[in-house]
Amino acid sequence: MKNEKNWETWNDDKLHAFQEDFIVWYEQEKRNLPWRVNLDPYRIWISEIMLQQTRVDTVIDYYYRFMEWFPTIQDLADAPEDKLLKAWEGLGYYSRARNLKVAAQQIVTDFNGQMPNSIDEIRQLKGIGPYTAGAIGSIAFNLPEPAVDGNVMRVVSRLFEIDADIAKAGSRKVFEEAMYKIIDQKRPGDFNQAMMDLGSAICTPTSPKCEECPIQSYCLSYEKNTMTNFPVKSKKLKPKDVYYIGGIMENKQQEFLLEKRDSKGLLANMWLFPIEEVSKERFEFLQKTWVKEEQQLTLDFEEPLLVAEENSEIFEGYTNVVWQKRSLGEVTHIFSHLKWHILVFYGRQTGLIEQKNNQNWAMKEDFSNYVFPKPQQKMVELYKQDFKTEK
Structure with missing residues (x-):
């Protein structure tokens, strides 16, 4: 033809x-x-x-x-x-x-x-x-x-x-x-x-x-x-895989640390839990070694956490956080040209976390006041499922 x-x-x-x-x-x-x-x-x-x-x-x-x-x-x-x-x-x-x-x-x-x-x-x-x-x-x-x-x-x-x-x-x-x-x-x-x-x-x-x-x-x-x-359509390029670790950090006031994205670029001016880009190798290592366990983490701050070994940090710069010794799971989200993989972890504040200018501590009840993109909504849902909390 x-x-x-x-x-x-x-x-x-x-x-x-x-x-x-x-x-x-x-x-x-x-x-x-x-x-x-x-x-x-x-x-x-x-x-x-x-x-x-x-x-x-x-x-x-x-x-x-x-x-x-x-x-x-x-x-x-x-x-x-x-x-x-x-x-x-x-x-x-x-x-x-x-x-x-x-x-x-x-x-x-x-x-x-x-x-x-x-x-x-x-x-x-x-x-x-x-x-x-x-x-x-x-x-x-x-x-x-x-x-x-x-x-x-x-x-x-x-x-x-x-x-x-x-x-x-x-x-x-x-x-x-x-x-x-x-x-x-x-x-x-x-x-x-x-x-x-x-x-x-x-x-x-x-x-x-x-x-x-x-x-x-x-x-x-x-x-x-x-x-x-019909129609004739050539194959679209596969989105590039990008790997992140995401940190859901909670303090004793039961507030969560949120971070606002830059005013330009992907998800501009929107709020997420802090995420950090890592290599595929680092992502897969954490995925294999920090596996889910049967135990559900209690929301009672007086009870001990099942934590990672001392000095094993998830995020650089957040030393005063105790991380649970397993991930909550993986969140994926496809943009037109990128596919995000976010391995999500939960941690509790044990000391002062230096708050950046683009960060806020927010109660879960106040999340509706923030503009959350789909990846953030998926991380919130993962948290709710893991801890069996009410919506």
Whole structure:
């Protein structure tokens, strides 16, 4: 196959029949989603950013909370970063939230607080690329602009047997060209959302439900039984493994030491238990030698700890801590390009720990006041499971 432009073979009658069949199906089967209640461009924008690399079911509760905390563009522009990140806590890819605030400030400054209504101006906003601009433009302003994401590329690749590699940025132009040809000029927003719903529920990556597909009779790969050949996608590079040890340190006031990340880089300005990067060899040594034992560690500070041998430190710089002689287990978390492995240990303060400027002691009950990324949430859960504490 040589990327033949099979959409060019459609005449006007076939195109209009396709659009009508597809829109009728959408009207009957469209998902009931909170951001579809009206055509408010702010609601559409927030939902589309949240839905990037995140499942719809996961997004819904976050969306409701976000709109409650920041009901207008002005509220978002004025949002304190800690509150903004707290609203986003657990969704990951936190640059999305920070970009939202910057874009909201752009809208307030450059567009009198109103979402711009042209594709070129929407594209000027921080964090908005071709897909999000197409979604906002078509749904909120009825602009005949395609919204091409992974779901859409999968549907279109099967519809026209397009063998362009969807993992390559340059292939996007091929799918946009096809979408410009077939998009319903009168109802572009409904057409784009129909594409999203079809790719999510029927034209799935594996085992597509072709018998339920409303555009089956137009689909070239269904006709030729080549559905599983599309889309063409080269393998993504495996995330790099990075190894850490994590320390859950508690003092006699039952406070835990938390550390704020730098203002730039991964998990910027978020709070974790102290972690320290180690070699894979060091990680595996600790994993094998500091194994879990049957004994559960009591929370009573008056009872003795099962501790490591004297002078065997887990972290450099925390000498006045007695460490339990086993790990609590391993936490893993995958970012787009990295895979974190954190071997978690518990220790108690026995003397003065010199507190750094980016550290706080916090009661467990106060954790909700801090912005915790997923790795931290997983470490907290590991602690709760290990000590059988109440949530």
